[in-house]
Amino acid sequence: MNLIDVPQQLVTGHNFVGGEKTASVTGRTLAVESPYTGTTVGEVPRSSKEDVEAAVQAASRAAESWALVPLKERTQILFRFRDLVYKHIDTISNLVSLEAGKTFDEAKAGVAKGLEVVEFALSLQNLDDGGALEVSRGVSCEVRREPLGVVAGITPFNFPAMVPMWMYPCAITLGNAFILKPSEKVPLTACFCADLLLEAGLPNGVFSVINGDREAVEGLIDHPDVKAVAFVGSSPVARAVYARAAASGKRSLSLGGAKNHLLVVPDADPEITIPGVVDSFTGCAGQRCMAASLMVAVGDVDHLIDGIVERASQIQLGTGMGAIIDRASTERLTNAVQKAKEDGVKVRVDGREASAPAGYENGFWFGPSVLDGADPSMECASKELFGPIITIVRVDTLEEALALEKNSPYGNATSVFTTSGTVACRVAEEATNGMIGVNIGVPVPREPFSFGGTKDSRFGCGDITGKAGVEFWSHLKKITSKWALQSDANWMS
Numbered sequence: 001m002n003l004i005d006v007p008q009q010l011v012t013g014h015n016f017v018g019g020e021k022t023a024s025v026t027g028r029t030l031a032v033e034s035p036y037t038g039t040t041v042g043e044v045p046r047s048s049k050e051d052v053e054a055a056v057q058a059a060s061r062a063a064e065s066w067a068l069v070p071l072k073e074r075t076q077i078l079f080r081f082r083d084l085v086y087k088h089i090d091t092i093s094n095l096v097s098l099e100a101g102k103t104f105d106e107a108k109a110g111v112a113k114g115l116e117v118v119e120f121a122l123s124l125q126n127l128d129d130g131g132a133l134e135v136s137r138g139v140s141c142e143v144r145r146e147p148l149g150v151v152a153g154i155t156p157f158n159f160p161a162m163v164p165m166w167m168y169p170c171a172i173t174l175g176n177a178f179i180l181k182p183s184e185k186v187p188l189t190a191c192f193c194a195d196l197l198l199e200a201g202l203p204n205g206v207f208s209v210i211n212g213d214r215e216a217v218e219g220l221i222d223h224p225d226v227k228a229v230a231f232v233g234s235s236p237v238a239r240a241v242y243a244r245a246a247a248s249g250k251r252s253l254s255l256g257g258a259k260n261h262l263l264v265v266p267d268a269d270p271e272i273t274i275p276g277v278v279d280s281f282t283g284c285a286g287q288r289c290m291a292a293s294l295m296v297a298v299g300d301v302d303h304l305i306d307g308i309v310e311r312a313s314q315i316q317l318g319t320g321m322g323a324i325i326d327r328a329s330t331e332r333l334t335n336a337v338q339k340a341k342e343d344g345v346k347v348r349v350d351g352r353e354a355s356a357p358a359g360y361e362n363g364f365w366f367g368p369s370v371l372d373g374a375d376p377s378m379e380c381a382s383k384e385l386f387g388p389i390i391t392i393v394r395v396d397t398l399e400e401a402l403a404l405e406k407n408s409p410y411g412n413a414t415s416v417f418t419t420s421g422t423v424a425c426r427v428a429e430e431a432t433n434g435m436i437g438v439n440i441g442v443p444v445p446r447e448p449f450s451f452g453g454t455k456d457s458r459f460g461c462g463d464i465t466g467k468a469g470v471e472f473w474s475h476l477k478k479i480t481s482k483w484a485l486q487s488d489a490n491w492m493s
């Protein structure tokens with residue numbers, strides 16, 4: 001069965017610098033592997049600090065003139081980009097599947113979610129009207145939203161189209177020149193979207209792509225002309241990126257990893273809870289920062305756990321769930337299940353036993369896994385595993401469940417499955433994570449609401465999308481004027 005279209009030839013991605021497609025001055029490249037086939041399907045430049053320098057210089061020139069283009073004119077270009085993404089959505093989704101391992105439907109849903117941010121950015125032309133007020137007799141204060149200049153975004157592998165779109169539509173619409181450093185595991189989607197931005201008419205240098213790894217990231221963070229750095233990825237790297245950027249006085253927001261808690265109480269509706277939990281930890285093969293990872297079973301919920309086990313064990317790899325990003329990750333997941341078993345946890349569904357889809361046996365596959373009866377201190381209950389594994393910890397009371405949630409170092413999402421409004425309200429009030437779900441396994445806020453966690457899931461202040469994203473990618477200039485020069489009024493009047 002043909003799950004994705006695998007191109008016959010290597011897909012070559014480029015850097016985009018000053019509107020030109022370029023290679024690294026070093027001539028180095030990085031290979032892109034497909035999780036479906038386990039083979040190399042593309043390559044991109046592995047950029048050096050010299051490549052970063054060239055991109056920042058071109059972006060700096062572009063930023064000066066782009067800032068002078070009125071918001072409504074900038075927006076028109078983004079409207080054309082939106083149309084182009086819709087026109088090519090199947091091609092983009094296939095690229096996402098090819099390099100990230102998602103099913104085609106998941107890939108397409110990710111692109112659609114990214115487009116919501118594009119549409120939010122397009123609405124700014126009508127919404128962001130600044131503000132002015134007479135603050136004292138004859139004295140008015142006005143705020144103007146201004147771009148920062150050259151800004152950078154560094155993104156992870158798991159949403160090759162969407163996570164960059166969390167950043168650049170707002171950053172560009174607000175008048176910045178944006179440099180993207182996509183994950184080296186999934187750079188081809190970013191290169192395709194860069195082509196579409198150029199085709200839409202974006203001036204050269206307003207959007208750049210610098211491919212590569214840590215060297216390129218550090219080059220961007222350290223460059224004095226890069227004014228803001230947004231990062232999405234694992235917590236240790238998020239912390240390091242934030243610290244490095246902040247140390248040189250840059251604006252920075254770094255979103256990190258997660259260990260999302262699902263609290264399930266006995267009155268939960270099985271028809272909502274069972275698919276809600278399973279879809280949350282198996283969707284995108286569990287490689288979502290909003291995926292369920294720890295289920296806190298409060299009291300007797302065995303009937304729900306039995307349903308979760310049954311549903312998860314029916315999922316077929318390839319059609320029902322996509323692949324894991326690379327071989328190292330499948331090995332990490334295999335070891336995690338083995339370790340849990342050795343620690344005395346009951347492995348009720350074992351992802352190691354799942355069969356790869358026919359014709360894709362060399363790809364990176366790992367099936368849904370349900371680990372029942374873990375102690376909160378165990379690795380499977382406390383570490384981010386980033387795969388289709390749900391660990392179940394059993395407690396007697398909601399207080400204990402909330403205490404576990406509070407103790408987790410991560411702070412992305414907490415969901416409760418219940419039919420009780422009182423329980424739902426209590427969880428919404430007392431949970432410490434940044435995004436709370438009620439009877440929703442993946443509580444991603446939609447535009448214009450903002451996305452962002454707390455604790456080790458976010459370093460910096462504010463959120464990445466929605467209204468908070470607008471604040472991150474701009475600053476407010478305050479202008480205080482006195483034109484009515486009454487004789488009875490002075491500055492302090």
Ligand code: NAD
Binds near residue numbers: 457
């Ligand atoms: P990662 O941290 O390995 O890589 C993210 C980016 O950082 C990549 O572009 C990579 O090239 C770069 N990078 C890697 N190591 C670096 C280093 N030492 N110094 C500087 N840059 C470095 O993350 P990943 O494996 O690509 O993505 C998965 C992780 O991202 C998971 O932990 C997941 O929870 C998290 N994530 C978080 C969110 C969120 O919104 N909080 C969203 C998506 C993914």
